[in-house]
Amino acid sequence: MSQKILAINAGSSSLKFKLYTMPDEKVLMSGQIDRIGTKTSEFSYVIAGKRSKIVAPMESFDTAIQNVIDTLLTSHVIQSKNEITGVGHRISHGGRYYSAPVLVDEDVKSKIDELAVLSPLHNPVNLLGIEAFEKLLPHAQEVAVFDTSFHHTIPAKAYMYALPYSYYEDHGIRRYGFHGPSHEYIAQRAPELFGKEKTHRMISCHLGNGGSLTALLDGKSVNSSMGFTPLAGIVMGTRSGDIDPEIIPFIEEEFHMSSQEVRNMLNKDSGLLGISGLSNDIRDLDKAAQAGNKRAQLALDVYVHQIQQYIGAYTTDLEGLDTLVFTAGIGEHSALIRQMVCDRLGYLGVKLDAAKNDANELSIEAADSRVKVAVIPTDEEIIIARDVMSVLGLN
Incomplete structure (x- = not known):
């Protein structure tokens, strides 16, 4: 019915x-x-x-x-x-x-x-x-x-923080991962498009104003870049991503800021906006960088460098890489960011076709690339609708 x-x-x-x-x-x-x-x-x-x-x-x-x-x-x-x-x-x-x-x-x-x-x-x-x-x-x-449910398959070696164990045991302080419906959609959609063999070891790059990368082994999350909160991982539009934890008490003491003020700064005034002092929008930063704005270029370079680092780390987790997927607002629409990210991944066998990338095609890898590179529009809402049907027993 x-x-x-x-x-x-x-x-x-x-x-x-x-x-x-x-x-x-x-x-x-x-x-x-x-x-x-x-x-x-x-x-x-x-x-x-x-x-x-x-x-x-x-x-x-x-x-x-x-x-x-x-x-x-x-x-x-x-x-x-x-x-x-x-x-x-x-x-x-x-x-x-x-x-x-x-x-x-x-x-x-x-x-x-x-x-x-x-x-x-x-x-x-x-x-x-x-x-x-x-x-x-x-x-x-x-x-x-x-958002966190999909990542409960991450093993303990990847989700544990090296803090006193009681913080995990008594308070649940661990890596959770986020953007679950988006990464779950990619985990389901990519095998439909390319087959299970080609998507056995896959990295999903959800790049929007918030961003996270997930290592997918046979469709299950085995690592993800966001952590205890959505503040961790790569640089984002206004979020800092990973930083040395000692920076936080230093800022509190040096600038007489409360923990709430520091939290607001890390969530709302950092990231691409914080580095560039200009914008959290990749399009604005690209335009400014082309006009010679060095801080805009620096923001782009830091952003891309961190994405590359996570791809390298997750390829180790997966013991290889079959498919690299770009999704969400930036991942789906910024040929510049995809090209910049892939430029340093030749050692993994990644090679882009520039024309396909510029055209936002589904598959943007070159014919001799050993890794498939795909642009898949995410659909978090259909995952939500399917989950509603499942919970209500209407499937």
């Missing part, structure tokens, strides 16, 4: 969504609301291939979600709110509590709130999304899909 399932991805001031009929996975409507909480919120959506855009004040997530539901009804995508069986929510941090998606109840909401300290940019707004949909779609069942 066909079900209507809504997949939700809430950001700090944005809401992405897709409404599917399942299990045929047909998208009835997709869209995004940006700048929630301002007078110039933008609601763009697609129904039956037709794009529309509304600019109007949306002061809260409740207002934004009400706009989505109203549009679904006025566009006759649905005749009644009760047609939506389930709502799947992407939740950033599930900690050690959740290794699989779960039906939302009061205990689940409490744990999402408890874990907000580990993902301060995401878990609080993820919870706001759940509570708004509970009010506005009371007949639908809510399912939490955690």
